[in-house]
Amino acid sequence: MAAYKAKQILLAKRPKGMPTLENFKFQEIDVPEPALNEVLIKTLYVSVDPYMRGRMSDRESYVPPFELHKVISGGVVGEVIESKSPDFNKGDFVVGQLGWQTYQLVQSEEIRKIDENLAPITAHLGVLGMPGLTAYFGMLDIGQPKNGETVVISGAAGAVGSTAGQIAKIKGARVIGIAGTKEKLSFLKNELGFDEVINYKEYDVYKQLKNACPNGIDVYFDNVGGEISDAVMKQINHQARIVICGQISLYNLEKADVGPRPQTQLVIKSALMKGYIVSDYASQFKDAAEELAQWMQAGQIKYRETIIEGFERIPEAFLGLFKGDNIGKYLVKI
Amino acid sequence: MAAYKAKQILLAKRPKGMPTLENFKFQEIDVPEPALNEVLIKTLYVSVDPYMRGRMSDRESYVPPFELHKVISGGVVGEVIESKSPDFNKGDFVVGQLGWQTYQLVQSEEIRKIDENLAPITAHLGVLGMPGLTAYFGMLDIGQPKNGETVVISGAAGAVGSTAGQIAKIKGARVIGIAGTKEKLSFLKNELGFDEVINYKEYDVYKQLKNACPNGIDVYFDNVGGEISDAVMKQINHQARIVICGQISLYNLEKADVGPRPQTQLVIKSALMKGYIVSDYASQFKDAAEELAQWMQAGQIKYRETIIEGFERIPEAFLGLFKGDNIGKYLVKI
Numbered sequence: 001m002a003a004y005k006a007k008q009i010l011l012a013k014r015p016k017g018m019p020t021l022e023n024f025k026f027q028e029i030d031v032p033e034p035a036l037n038e039v040l041i042k043t044l045y046v047s048v049d050p051y052m053r054g055r056m057s058d059r060e061s062y063v064p065p066f067e068l069h070k071v072i073s074g075g076v077v078g079e080v081i082e083s084k085s086p087d088f089n090k091g092d093f094v095v096g097q098l099g100w101q102t103y104q105l106v107q108s109e110e111i112r113k114i115d116e117n118l119a120p121i122t123a124h125l126g127v128l129g130m131p132g133l134t135a136y137f138g139m140l141d142i143g144q145p146k147n148g149e150t151v152v153i154s155g156a157a158g159a160v161g162s163t164a165g166q167i168a169k170i171k172g173a174r175v176i177g178i179a180g181t182k183e184k185l186s187f188l189k190n191e192l193g194f195d196e197v198i199n200y201k202e203y204d205v206y207k208q209l210k211n212a213c214p215n216g217i218d219v220y221f222d223n224v225g226g227e228i229s230d231a232v233m234k235q236i237n238h239q240a241r242i243v244i245c246g247q248i249s250l251y252n253l254e255k256a257d258v259g260p261r262p263q264t265q266l267v268i269k270s271a272l273m274k275g276y277i278v279s280d281y282a283s284q285f286k287d288a289a290e291e292l293a294q295w296m297q298a299g300q301i302k303y304r305e306t307i308i309e310g311f312e313r314i315p316e317a318f319l320g321l322f323k324g325d326n327i328g329k330y331l332v333k334i
Numbered sequence: 335m336a337a338y339k340a341k342q343i344l345l346a347k348r349p350k351g352m353p354t355l356e357n358f359k360f361q362e363i364d365v366p367e368p369a370l371n372e373v374l375i376k377t378l379y380v381s382v383d384p385y386m387r388g389r390m391s392d393r394e395s396y397v398p399p400f401e402l403h404k405v406i407s408g409g410v411v412g413e414v415i416e417s418k419s420p421d422f423n424k425g426d427f428v429v430g431q432l433g434w435q436t437y438q439l440v441q442s443e444e445i446r447k448i449d450e451n452l453a454p455i456t457a458h459l460g461v462l463g464m465p466g467l468t469a470y471f472g473m474l475d476i477g478q479p480k481n482g483e484t485v486v487i488s489g490a491a492g493a494v495g496s497t498a499g500q501i502a503k504i505k506g507a508r509v510i511g512i513a514g515t516k517e518k519l520s521f522l523k524n525e526l527g528f529d530e531v532i533n534y535k536e537y538d539v540y541k542q543l544k545n546a547c548p549n550g551i552d553v554y555f556d557n558v559g560g561e562i563s564d565a566v567m568k569q570i571n572h573q574a575r576i577v578i579c580g581q582i583s584l585y586n587l588e589k590a591d592v593g594p595r596p597q598t599q600l601v602i603k604s605a606l607m608k609g610y611i612v613s614d615y616a617s618q619f620k621d622a623a624e625e626l627a628q629w630m631q632a633g634q635i636k637y638r639e640t641i642i643e644g645f646e647r648i649p650e651a652f653l654g655l656f657k658g659d660n661i662g663k664y665l666v667k668i
Contacts, residue, residue: 054602144391181414225597236441239614257598261591266609267578268388273607280573 001191004031004040004081007311008071008101013312015056018252018322023056024072024315038105040082043311045101046332047075047125048318050158050223053251056090063277071099075125077114078104088113095124100314102334118293126329127303128292130278131159134245136288137281139167143219147172150213152232155223155248156194157184159303159329163292164221164245165194166301173219175210178205178228187327192302206231219243222308225250226259233262236269237328244275250324283305304328338365338374338415341645342405342435349390352586352656357390358406358649363474365437368415372439373428374416377645378668380434381409381459382652384492384557387585388665397611405433409459411448412550422447429458434648436668460663461637462626464612465493468579472621473498474505476577476608477553481506484547486566489557489582490528491518491636493663495626497626498555498579499528500635507553510546512562514658521661526636540565553577560593567596570603578609586656638662654662 005028012025044261051063052074058065066072076098085108088094093324094110098104114124126132137158145151149169156162156177165175165188165236176196177188185197198205205228209217216237222229223246240275242262250257260277281288295301306326308317314332320329339362346359368374385397386408392399400406410432414422422428430445432438448458460466472494479485485502489495490511499509499522510530511522515618519531530546539562539637543551550571556563559581570576576596584591600607615622629635640660642651648666655664 075361224596226594229595229597244597247598247601250598256597258592259595261559261563261595263563263578263592263607263609264581264591264598266583266607267581267611268609270610270614271608273597273600274605275597275602276604277601280604 004103005029006031006101006103008099009314010069011056011066011072012069014058014068015252017254019053019056019319021315021319024107025069026187026301026312031105033310034084034105037085037108039085039088041076041078041094041098041104041106041111042081043076043078043102043104043334044093045122045307046311046314046334047129047334048314048321048330049074049131050246050248050251050321051217052318053322071101073097073099075130077121077125078111086305092321093121095129102311116171119296121302122305122307122329122331123296125331126159126305127163127296127301127327129291131329132163132292133281133285133288134278135160135163135167136292137278137284138200138243138245139164139219139221139277142272142276143221143241145171145173145219149173149218150176150215150219151219151221152176152178152209152213153221153223154178154200154228154232155246156188156197157327160245161221161223162188162192162328163301166192166295168219168221169193170295170300178224181329184327187304191304200228206234209235221245222247224248225257229262230260233260233265236265236271236290238269238271240269240271242271244273248322305331307331307333309333338437340361340365340435340437342433343648345390345400345406346401346403348402349586351588353387353390353653355649355653359403360646364660365439368439370416371419371442373414373419373422373437373442373445374410375410375428375430375432375440375445376415377410377412377436377438377668378427379411379456379459379641380648380668381463382435382648382655383465384580384582384585386652386654387656405435407431407433407463407622411455411459412445427455428570429463453630456639456641456663456665457630457637459495459665460639461497461630461635462623465663466497466626467615467619467622468612469497469501470626471618472577472579472610473501473553473555473611475615476606476610477502477555477575478499479505479507479553483507483552484549484553485553485555486510486511486512486543486556487555488512488534488562488566489580490522490531491661492557494579495555495557496522496526496637496662497635500526500629502553503527504629504634509650510543512558518658518661521638525638531625534562543569555579556581558582560591563596564594567594567599570599570605571625572603572605574603574605575608576605578607581655602643639665641665641667643667657667
């Protein structure tokens with residue numbers, strides 16, 4: 001017996017290079033009544049995140065690839081419509097790694113209840129969710145900014161970069177953000193209090209960094225990779241820490257990412273470069289989320305969301321990530 | 335009043351690319367009597383080390399460049415000929431960062447007495463000296479090999495690489511050494527007990543590594559850089575540690591070192607890449623040297639030296655480092 005008709009989005013074919021709308025396919029299915037321990041969710045918000053590009057390819061990565069002709073999944077906030085689980089009630093707001101699907105049945109262990117009094121529910125897809133935790137562990141565990149140090153962030157206006165920069169500010173660092181539009185730079189400088197901002201599309205990034213970082217660079221929080229990173233690497237200090245959070249400029253490259261190898265600079269500067277994925281820190285999520293919530297409530301961490309509306313527009317939002325369409329967390333309201 | 339005539343080797347001009355004999359100049363000087371707290375040293379052994387290439391250029395690096403038309407300095411073992419220091423007596427063997435010079439006056443704080451009963455005096459330029467300490471801290475602090483893990487070492491037959499591999503063996507790792515001659519491979523496998531050896535000059539390094547490391551690579555101790563490292567990086571495991579100790583294949587490059595950037599692989603594998611210089615660990619030298627000496631005395635760390643004789647041949651030995659002439663520590667006996 002079908003309770004609801006649901007729309008879902010499948011991976012139609014794997015992209016070569018930049019994905020297009022042709023990589024996605026819509027279909028409608030019937031969602032049956034929940035069985036024991038199952039919960040029926042109505043999707044309210046879908047998060048699109050750069051890391052999902054990796055899952056569209058079938059090369060080995062830190063998360064398994066999406067399966068072809070199966071529903072795509074990512075961060076979702078939803079509302080419980082029916083529950084056969086003792087842990088959830090109708091009307092609860094929940095978050096989880098769920099399908100790009102308007103209604104869906106989930107196992108109770110796949111979702112977590114969220115408190116709508118703590119923060120707007122969408123914050124659990126951003127500053128209090130995966131992007132916030134990604135910023136938290138990358139900056140604090142790897143970057144370890146100290147009072148007075150210089151921290152540079154690429155992709156600074158995204159959900160992760162903007163949080164990472166504010167965490168570095170909390171630790172007393174001087175923070176320089178790199179982004180690609182005037183609106184983003186204004187957000188970083190005027191709303192978030194970044195010390196300096198750099199538009200990588202204008203003028204030479206190396207020279208802009210040289211001006212913005214007269215004492216060199218102690219921490220580089222990298223969401224972007226490529227030539228922006230090359231320019232940063234030339235200016236790192238002794239014992240610098242380079243946090244490799246993402247490499248969005250490379251996700252759609254069809255050939256190898258070739259450029260100056262950073263190893264010589266790492267040895268000359270006794271510097272550290274470390275990649276990570278937020279799930280490496282799963283055992284510490286609870287404490288981190290609490291600290292992020294405290295900072296948010298104290299006004300020390302602000303956030304912005306770019307929200308477009310309509311289930312059909314999820315692929316468009318996802319593709320927009322690679323064009324830099326978003327400031328802060330990019331969400332689709334269903 | 336001149337006590338001794340001394341020969342010395344000066345930096346005649348800075349090399350572009352591979353150094354040649356023309357970069358060095360010999361001259362003879364008079365060495366005066368020692369003043370208070372000074373010691374007159376007769377040089378017995380001079381160490382030539384790859385890192386010295388960096389000091390011949392005037393680009394910024396972790397150690398200041400050699401000065402043009404000044405005496406070149408490096409690791410030296412000598413004998414005290416005259417002492418005006420209460421800390422040293424005639425006949426003492428000492429080690430220090432001293433000039434390429436047959437006789438020289440030094441301040442007492444520039445040298446350290448060595449115990450010829452503990453080990454042959456030359457060991458203080460190798461396994462018990464800078465190269466041994468470099469291996470020790472790189473492998474133990476950055477590499478952190480665990481029992482059963484796979485460790486790959488490039489430049490494995492040099493003074494640092496051969497020690498690093500044996501330290502990884504002590505920690506229970508499976509150790510694969512990369513070198514460029516049959517004699518070196520035989521030394522690594524038959525004398526030092528490396529589990530597998532790879533000749534980078536023969537056959538494809540990537541495929542040889544694939545065969546030698548069926549479980550992937552957990553620690554890469556890199557002395558070489560360039561394409562050998564590219565082949566290793568493709569095969570690292572989750573949470574791998576890459577120790578950037580040196581990049582000898584690149585020291586004489588006249589252009590930028592361009593190749594696949596490793597950042598994407600670091601983020602996919604949550605891997606760490608860290609450069610260092612042994613002086614980062616100066617506060618821990620004493621304990622480390624004691625542990626190295628214990629391992630040496632227990633037969634757990636063996637070493638080999640390549641020694642040529644004659645002060646005039648120091649430049650030749652230095653240049654030989656870049657041709658792979660040496661197995662183990664390369665020394666010149668004066």
